[in-house]
Amino acid sequence: MALTGHPYAGRRIGLATMHAKERAVAPPFRRLLDAEVVVTPRLDTDELGTFTGEVPRPDALVETCLIKAELVFRSLDVDCALASEGSYGPIDSVPLVPSGVEVMAFLDRTRGVKIVETLPTHRTNWRLLRFKADDPNIAKAVKAIGFPRYGVFVLCSSDMAHPVKTGLDTLDNVVAAMNREARRSDDGMAVLIADMRAHRNPTRMRVLRALSWKLANRLQHLCPKCHAPGFGSIGNRRGLPCEACGEPTHWVHYEIDGCSACGHAEARPRKDGRTTASARSCPSCNPK
Numbered sequence: 133m134a135l136t137g138h139p140y141a142g143r144r145i146g147l148a149t150m151h152a153k154e155r156a157v158a159p160p161f162r163r164l165l166d167a168e169v170v171v172t173p174r175l176d177t178d179e180l181g182t183f184t185g186e187v188p189r190p191d192a193l194v195e196t197c198l199i200k201a202e203l204v205f206r207s208l209d210v211d212c213a214l215a216s217e218g219s220y221g222p223i224d225s226v227p228l229v230p231s232g233v234e235v236m237a238f239l240d241r242t243r244g245v246k247i248v249e250t251l252p253t254h255r256t257n258w259r260l261l262r263f264k265a266d267d268p269n270i271a272k273a274v275k276a277i278g279f280p281r282y283g284v285f286v287l288c289s290s291d292m293a294h295p296v297k298t299g300l301d302t303l304d305n306v307v308a309a310m311n312r313e314a315r316r317s318d319d320g321m322a323v324l325i326a327d328m329r330a331h332r333n334p335t336r337m338r339v340l341r342a343l344s345w346k347l348a349n350r351l352q353h354l355c356p357k358c359h360a361p362g363f364g365s366i367g368n369r370r371g372l373p374c375e376a377c378g379e380p381t382h383w384v385h386y387e388i389d390g391c392s393a394c395g396h397a398e399a400r401p402r403k404d405g406r407t408t409a410s411a412r413s414c415p416s417c418n419p420k
């Protein structure tokens with residue numbers, strides 16, 4: 133149902149994407165805000181780099197994401213812009229379990245609204261595998277990534293900067309490319325990775341859809357003071373009093389909602405209704 137009276141109702145919001153992310157973003161922005169998401173006509177970003185190495189810290193992703201959203205204003209005559217950035221890879225502590233994080237940024241340059249929502253996820257087909265030429269397991273690995281519904285990249289192990297970009301349309305062609313890249317590699321290995329671009333990765337598109345709903349839902353909430361969209365959680369304050377002695381503990385006392393436009397903030401009680409912390413977690417009652 134359209135939300136009449138929302139500042140973004142009937143407005144256009146520019147989205148920076150080369151990979152059809154509007155399929156994930158447009159529905160919640162239409163349903164919750166009655167806003168129209170439009171894709172930037174020109175955008176030069178290559179996301180491959182963020183998916184072949186380690187998962188960078190979320191701060192670095194946020195920075196990139198905000199820069200990408202700013203780029204929207206160069207090519208579209210809009211006041212609001214959206215961009216997303218994701219990163220997937222092995223977890224340091226559990227090398228065989230891949231995971232990822234998605235970041236989505238929203239800018240309203242007339243109101244000064246700047247909102248970043250993140251969504252960590254374990255739902256991913258991310259893989260990075262090395263094979264020698266003619267390894268009989270190549271075809272199985274390609275299918276395990278989800279090909280052909282999901283895309284794959286093939287790289288030469290000693291020349292990762294030049295991935296095979298064309299001709300990966302059939303299983304036979306992917307296997308042939310793996311063999312060819314392995315033979316020309318200094319170490320005799322080819323690298324197979326899952327294509328994480330949204331339009332070639334239905335699992336990533338689903339995660340982006342969930343994050344888009346989260347962001348649109350936040351934008352529904354207007355600041356009680358200046359009425360800018362996006363009033364919501366900006367952190368919390370610790371110090372919930374101990375149930376026995378009343379001294380502050382490290383437990384969260386209040387959630388803090390804030391407005392990125394005017395800086396107004398409000399404390400909100402814990403969602404679980406707790407007003408005291410367990411004495412076991414109290415540094416006074418239970419010193420280490």
Ligand SMILES: [Zn+2]
Binds near residue numbers: 355391392393394
């Ligand atoms: Zn405000």
Ligand SMILES: [Zn+2]
Binds near residue numbers: 374375376411415
């Ligand atoms: Zn205590």
